[in-house]
Amino acid sequence: MRFLFITLFPEQIEQAVSHSIIKRGIDKGLIEVSCINPREFTTDKHRTVDDTPFGGGAGMVLKPEPMVAAIRKAKEQLPDGRVIAMCPGGRTLKQSIVEEYAHSGQDLIFVCGHYEGFDERIFNWVDEKLSIGDYVLTGGEMPALIIMDAVSRFIPGVLGKLASAEEDSFSTGMLEYPQYTRPVDFEGLVVPEVLRNGNHALINRWRRKKSLKATYILRPDLLSQEVLDAIHGKVPRDMKKDEKKFYAEVREELAQEALEAQEDNEGE
Numbered sequence: 001m002r003f004l005f006i007t008l009f010p011e012q013i014e015q016a017v018s019h020s021i022i023k024r025g026i027d028k029g030l031i032e033v034s035c036i037n038p039r040e041f042t043t044d045k046h047r048t049v050d051d052t053p054f055g056g057g058a059g060m061v062l063k064p065e066p067m068v069a070a071i072r073k074a075k076e077q078l079p080d081g082r083v084i085a086m087c088p089g090g091r092t093l094k095q096s097i098v099e100e101y102a103h104s105g106q107d108l109i110f111v112c113g114h115y116e117g118f119d120e121r122i123f124n125w126v127d128e129k130l131s132i133g134d135y136v137l138t139g140g141e142m143p144a145l146i147i148m149d150a151v152s153r154f155i156p157g158v159l160g161k162l163a164s165a166e167e168d169s170f171s172t173g174m175l176e177y178p179q180y181t182r183p184v185d186f187e188g189l190v191v192p193e194v195l196r197n198g199n200h201a202l203i204n205r206w207r208r209k210k211s212l213k214a215t216y217i218l219r220p221d222l223l224s225q226e227v228l229d230a231i232h233g234k235v236p237r238d239m240k241k242d243e244k245k246f247y248a249e250v251r252e253e254l255a256q257e258a259l260e261a262q263e264d265n266e267g268e
């Protein structure tokens with residue numbers, strides 16, 4: 001998959017992709033990264049890419065001519081590439097968007113803003129505006145790198161096991177269960193016995209329960225109404241006996257943990 005960054009600071013991109021998993025993906029030919037600098041398309045002696053905003057106001061705005069020339073050049077190189085402008089006001093990045101990009105296999109062209117952002121007319125050459133969250137950074141390079149990183153994890157061969165991306169938080173619709181490695185006992189904190197006994201049915205059940213409970217407590221918005229109902233004891237009649245038992249255990253454990261938390265708070 002090819003990722004092209006339109007950026008005034010290509011060295012920031014080159015630096016970021018020269019390590020670890022992304023670098024290995026590039027070395028294996030699974031990922032291709034390139035940059036186009038809009039400054040190359042300026043015609044004045046100062047190579048101006050920004051100007052003051054019409055109507056007044058703080059900061060500088062990226063001029064349309066060099067930005068659009070850079071997008072046109074990018075489209076020559078990646079004719080089917082999806083042009084994504086990095087904007088705090090765009091659609092907010094989520095794992096489902098990451099997977100949508102990864103599974104489409106479409107090359108991605110990131111348009112990175114800087115200063116006060118883009119002249120509005122630039123968006124006529126853009127397929128989509130994307131934000132990485134409700135906060136404002138100095139430039140679009142880090143947001144674009146974050147998207148590339150998240151998408152790359154789904155490209156077969158980039159991770160040791162693709163399953164690790166598919167089993168991560170959000171991809172399963174739930175937060176991940178707790179993970180442990182050696183030693184078994186670290187300063188008195190012992191790895192749960194169930195993970196060490198080799199019974200995979202029990203391990204999967206334990207993990208599913210931990211995921212569900214963590215998601216319920218921290219991100220209930222990720223759970224469907226059906227699952228929330230089941231946790232609250234409203235289980236459909238045709239639910240399998242073992243599933244009913246599973247949800248009953250989850251409910252009981254959540255109630256117990258809430259009680260313990262309350263006792264802890266009162267003790268403080």
Ligand SMILES: C[S@@+](CC[C@H](N)C(=O)[O-])C[C@H]1O[C@@H](n2cnc3c(N)ncnc32)[C@H](O)[C@@H]1O
Nearest residue numbers: 086087113114116117131132136137139140143
């Ligand atoms: C300082 S910001 C401009 C903010 C702009 N004036 C506004 O209020 O929306 C400069 C550039 O950083 C990038 N940027 C900043 N925060 C971002 C975010 N949360 N998601 C995506 N891109 C962001 C965008 O490319 C933006 O054009």
